Every structure is written in C-alpha cells, then in structure tokens.
Amino acid sequence: DVPIISLCFCLICFPLFTHPETMRWSTILYSCMFCLFFVSYAHILPYSRLPIDKYVNLLGRLIVAFSIVLVLQQICVLFGLPVINLSNYDPDTPWKLNSLSSEPSHSARFVAILMYSYLWMQDLLFGRQVGLGESVKKHTGIWLAFFWVMLTSGSGTAIMLLGIIFLRYINGRYVLRTTLLAVLLMFVLHTVEYEPIERVYRFFMAAITFDKNEMVNVDHSASLRLLPSITCIEHSDLTTLNGWTGHGVDYASNMLYTEIPGVKEGYSGGGYLLIALEYGFIPFLIITCFTLGICYHKKYKLQSVLLWLTCCLILGINMQIAWAFIIFSYTNKYFEHNLCSYRWGQRVADRGYLIRV
Secondary structure, eight states, rough: OOOHHHHHHHHHHHHHHHOGGOOOHHHHHHHHHHHHHHHHHHHHHHHHHHOOHHHHHHHHHHHHHHHHHHHHHHHHHHHTOOTTTTOOOOOOSSSOOOTTTSHHHHHHHHHHHHHHHHHHHHHHHHHHOOOHHHHHHHHHOOOOOOOOHHHOOOOHHHHHHHHHHHHHOOOOOOOHHHHHHHHHHHHHHHTTTTTHHHHHHHHHHHHHHHHHHHHHHHHHHHHHHHHHHHHHHTTTTTTTTHHHSSOOOOTTTTTTTHHHTOOOOTTOOTTHHHHHHHHHHHHHHHHHHHHHHHHSSSSSSSHHHHHHHHITTTTTTTHHHHHHOOOOHHHHHHHHHHHHHHHHHHHHHHHOOOOOO
C-alpha cells in the first residue's frame, strides 16, 4: 500500500503547491481511482478463494471471446452489413477491426496479456515449462483464437506482441528451431505483402534514426506511441525544481502539438514520462519501480519487461490496458506463490510432518 499511497500523495500535492493554477481535481482523482482500485483488488484477492483452474478457464474464455467478436465483425465487413461493436473505424482500412476493445492495437495488447497469463498458469499446473508443440496440441482452440486476433486484426502492434509472446520458447534447446520458424513466417508474410509486417519494418527503420519527421511520415499512428515519450524526456530537467515536482497539469497538452507534427492542440500522451513532466520525477520513479516490480517475471525476464514497456510505460497511468497487465501479473504471482506453498506443504506432509499452509 505504501508506494500507491505515496504516488497518490505526490499526484495531489505537487501540482497543488507548486502550480496551483493548473490544478484540476477531476484529472488527478481519475488517476487515483485506478491506484485505489488496484489496492482494493490486492486486498480482496486472498479472500476470494478463486481456484486456479477457474482462473485459467476465465483467461481462455476471454481470448476466445475476443476472437469470436472479431470474426463476427469480419463477416459484417465481408457481406456489407453494419459492423457490431464498432469503434475507431476507418473505411479506407476496412479490415482493421477493434473486436472487444476501442481499437485494434488495444485488443492486441489485451489478448497478448491474456495469453501471457494463460501460458504462465499452464506451466504452473503442469509443474514445468510446457513446450510449444505440447501446448498447441493440448490447447488448440485457445491458440487458434490467439493467432486469429493477432494476425487478422490488421494491427502492427499485434505482430510485435506476437513475437514477444514467442520469446518464452526461445532457449538453448529450441533456439535454432524457433529462429528458423520465425524467419520462415516473416518471409512468407513479407512475400504476400502482409501490411502489418510492412508497417512494423518501415517504422522500425525510421525509429532507429530518431528523426521525428521521418517517423511521422512513415507511420503517423505508430509514431504517436513513441514520440510523446521522447518529447517528454527532452523537456524534463532534473537540475530544476520543476524536474522533481513537475510543471503542472496539462503542461504536455499545451506543448506537444507544437513539437509533434500532425496532432491538434490539446493532444496529450507520453505514458509514465508524462507523469515525470507534469508531476515530477519522484512520482515517475515510484510508479515505474512499483509496476515493474509487479510485472517482472524472473524466469521470463525479457518477455515480461517488453510487455511492461508496451502495455505500461508508453501508455501511462490512466489506461485500462496498463492496469490490466499489472493486475493479471499480480494475480499470476499470487497463484504461483500459493501453488508453490501448497506443493512444499505436500512434500513436507509426505515425510511425516504436520504443518499448516
């Protein structure tokens, strides 16, 4: 509770005392609402007695639900019918569909988080890491639903997240096989000119130049995931008081439109870096350490950190996706801890000792 309460305290007090003219309670309390929701969830979870098998079943059903809605939307587009549950739709790209979220990239993130958690719980239930082939064979329906969303939603983010999910299967034993499969898949998709792959490649080549105009020209939508964070870093200065306590609410929205081509006045973004700019480096440090500590997986280090970067750092404190990844990661660790405690208790009991777990 201490980091969350400290974060809320900083979000309220820093702009209130250093830039009171910018204070807007609705914005700050909205952020605090997410924080306190997580605190409530963390306290309630141990009393829920939610069994792990029902939790795994829930994860699988949610993945299937995203794919079913996407298929129904695609059928509507194919036959010229009104598309169900439509949001952020562009007729120029008719196959970029949002499924159960507000836009395709958001659905891709949610499904990636669900699949990441599903595979983690699968390993727990089996007591070992389940290989890719074995997992696909045992859970064919879940894998088909997962692939359908990630490959047919038309999102470049989905392709990137697909690669992150498969990082769990890259190890010394399967590295050659997995690498060859990945190269083959990329070659096939590139050969058929699969647009999401082309978008990811083009934007990656532009991003490594760190040229804002080049990134915007190559892919304006993708550039808005990265440029606000870069701009917030450029305007942060830890040698000043504002660097530690922030420039006040809405500082970014009054500045970003002048720095990023193609956005309107009032545009805001930057994820956790926005917190550093508007509320100061101290709350940025608190939320970064707190959320990364929860989301970090000691066995799948790179995978968990990349998902945290994609779903938390660049999205910010007021996004449901970010808190979804935090909550699912917390829940996964809760089951991992309790299952390990149960198995340890069983081993001790088998040796003739009486313990309470």
